[in-house]
């Protein structure tokens with residue numbers, strides 16, 4: 001918790017600081033409220049959530065009357081927290097659901113370059129550190145480099161990697177990874193998928209098949225969509241395509257260390273109706289953290 005906050009505060013706190021200084025102005029006129037709105041939009045909060053927040057802030061400030069810095073801080077904190085969703089279930093399901101005798105299965109999906117493979121490796125690391133045995137499935141068979149990269153992660157974190165021939169069938173690699181995990185009595189299988197956004201039908205065929213094939217052996221326990229926080233609204237458009245193709249159960253927001261636009265957390269949750277469960281805070285093996293709404297909002301306020 002402390003780490004998430006300290007790692008985020010430098011890049012993120014400009015949003016909260018900017019809002020606090022605007023709210024502290026002696027006269028909160030329409031122009032100032034517009035500036036507040038612009039500040040939120042610039043941080044990628046999205047249009048509808050921004051309008052809701054500004055409306056609530058206006059009302060709360062009006063009711064409050066005089067405003068001490070502490071009042072404003074508390075008020076902003078509470079409203080941002082509401083927006084981020086303090087009560088959403090952010091559990092990453094890695095345990096097998098149901099009575100099937102096989103490992104928990106997590107599919108990791110998203111556009112190439114967002115940090116899928118890195119996230120798969122980091123998540124493997126977290127699980128292994130937690131005493132679970134992990135198998136990685138390199139179902140991105142279109143780029144040999146992707147399977148190599150995953151295998152390197154596997155060695156690094158102490159997880160076996162299952163891969164297929166270059167250009168082979170992603171679904172068959174996914175199937176083999178789950179089978180190998182089952183035979184070896186592993187706890188969790190993490191499957192890294194291809195994210196070529198060539199055509200929606202192509203993607204749908206590919207990902208849909210991976211999921212169907214895995215489901216022959218039991219339910220998929222978690223489908224994590226990896227989204228690059230630095231791509232803002234473009235990332236959201238891509239995310240929507242993936243959400244139409246597979247049922248996403250959680251979002252991993254990567255590269256949050258490289259942007260001050262933390263508002264994307266709010267926007268993407270709204271857009272997909274799915275909680276942000278994990279955040280990427282760097283390229284290193286330990287740079288994956290559970291998303292903690294309170295720590296996140298504290299980092300925003302600085």
Ligand code: GDP
Nearest residue numbers: 112113114115116117118254255280281282283
């Ligand atoms: P994939 O194509 O989606 O599998 O993406 P990769 O896992 O290969 O990641 C693409 C690049 O983003 C690599 O250089 C990663 O090191 C980098 N990356 C991934 N996650 C993060 C993160 O949370 N923060 C930063 N700064 N870089 C990241």
